[in-house]
Amino acid sequence: MTQDRPTAAELVRAVREFLEGDVMAATEGRVQFHTRVAVNALGMIERELTDGPGFVAAERERAAAILEHDISGHAGDARDLEIELAAAIRNGSLDDRLDAVRDHVRATVREKLLVANPGYLPPDPSA
Amino acid sequence: MSGAPDPEALARAVAGTVGDGSVVDLRRLSGGASRETWSFDLVDAGGARRGFVLRRDPGEHVGDSDRSTEYQLIQAAAAAGVAVPRVLTLLRPEDGLGRGFVMDRIEGETIPRRILRDDAYADARPRLAAQCGEIAARIHAIAPSSLPDLPGLDAAAQIEQYRTLIDTFGEPHPAFELGLRWLAERVPPPPARPELVHGDFRNGNFIVGPDGIRAVLDWELAHVGDPIEDLGWLCVKSWRFGVADRLVGGFGSVPDLLAAYEGAGGRTVDEATLRFWVGLGTLKWGVICIGQAFTHLNGLVRSVELATLGRRVAETEWDLLQILDGGW
Incomplete structure (x- = not known):
């Protein structure tokens, strides 16, 4: 069943704002440092809840294309495809398409950073 | 405890x-x-x-x-x-x-972001890369035979070590697989005789005062191997703490570092060798971050700080891909 508002992302945001405001102001030293770490972690969760599903779908499509898997009709797990891709890079079986592999890997790492730490990425020229 | x-x-x-x-x-x-x-x-x-x-x-x-x-x-x-x-x-x-x-206790600053940004160190910053070169040359000149038994760890052994560790954690990291392939194809010839390597020679392990580096800390990862490892590690992007265009620790330039290193008796380092060690260092930090996250996930030390390091792995993957593409 559909949960009532706030959504999961909205709830996480509420907790993050509480930590960022009241808790940061009331703490110092290590506890304050760990509060900042927790605030960052909640920001990741918010972005993952919002953008994660789209990123995983795109990743799955790209990985399946490189591995030449038909994923229509069943749920080929993105993580399983990445495990297969990692093993194939190691054993050299994708050496005939390394440029495509690199493009995919770069795109996936970029999507991970868009969740984990968007500020780490250089400005997107297409944006 | x-x-x-x-x-x-x-x-x-x-x-x-x-x-x-x-x-x-x-x-x-x-x-x-x-x-x-x-x-x-x-x-x-x-x-x-x-x-x-x-x-x-x-x-x-x-x-x-x-x-x-x-x-x-x-x-x-x-x-x-x-x-x-x-x-x-x-x-x-x-x-x-x-x-x-x-x-x-030596008075001074170890927190990299302060060393890189506070006015108190503005005069010291331009000198730090050369100081690092001189200090590294002195460390590398210490005869391993005069020391207690240290582990031997050359480039090939480290590549193998990180490959094994990645498998131990069991999470897929295609970016690191690309990196491992790239590194394995470029292993520099080992030094004629293995030298002392500090093993954690980077911004964050230096006590810095307005006069420059006052002390080198954290010797727990010292080993015997290829000393250029220390110079590469010093240039890993994670240790630039946001000042990415100053390749050496966020405070200096590679030519300053290498000139001082050579001037103090260190060997001549070419760009390809430095790039190899920066790449290996970047991979190493990425694998350490995975390990830190698993220290939390396995319940050894529960900590939100360790947990979130798992999500910093992507930064090192990004950096490593940049190095493979000819960036720094």
Whole structure:
């Protein structure tokens, strides 16, 4: 069943704002440092809840294309495809398409950073 | 071994080497998720104060890192003219304070973001890369035969080590697989005779004052191998702390580093060799981040800080891909 508002992302945001405001102001030293770490972690969760599903779908499509898997009709797990891709890079079986592999890997790492730490990425020229 | 060390036990532990006194102003210094650093003053009967630092392993550790090796290493470095804090007391089991040692407290800054941004270090910053080169050359000139037995760890062994570790964690990292392939194709010829490698020579492990580097810390990862590893590690992007265009620690340039290194007796380093070691260092930090996250996930040390390091792995993957593409 559909949960009532706030959504999961909205709830996480509420907790993050509480930590960022009241808790940061009331703490110092290590506890304050760990509060900042927790605030960052909640920001990741918010972005993952919002953008994660789209990123995983795109990743799955790209990985399946490189591995030449038909994923229509069943749920080929993105993580399983990445495990297969990692093993194939190691054993050299994708050496005939390394440029495509690199493009995919770069795109996936970029999507991970868009969740984990968007500020780490250089400005997107297409944006 | 959680919580603050007992001040009376600490005073007893150091009495034999630095004299009687009472421990005051005991406080935990920031930094070091895997190891505790405490600062304290010892006040003697006449009221004279002297500052010390206690370094010790927290919690019940898996494995057995021998602190006496690190203690002897720091003493050898001091004898070779490398600025290090004087190590005074090696903790004994009967001290009841865990494994570690007590050393002189050297005033200065270790927090990289302050070293890179505070006005107090503005004059020092342009000199730090050359200082690093000189210090590294001095460290690498210490004959391993004069030291306690250190592990031998060359480039090929490290590649193998990180590949195995990645498999142990069981999470897919295609970016690291690309990196491992790239590295394995570019292993530099090992040095004619293996040299002492500090193993964690980077911004964050230097005590810096307005006059420059006052001491090199954290000798626990020292090993014998290819000394250029230290120069590459110093240039890893994670250790530039946001000042990405200053390749050396966020404070200096590669030509400054290498010229000073060579001038102080270090060997000539070409760009391809440095790039290899920056790449291997980037991979190493990525694997360490995975390991830190699993230290939390396995329940060894539950910590939000360790947990979130798992999500910093993507930064190192990004950096490694940049290096493969010819960037820094």
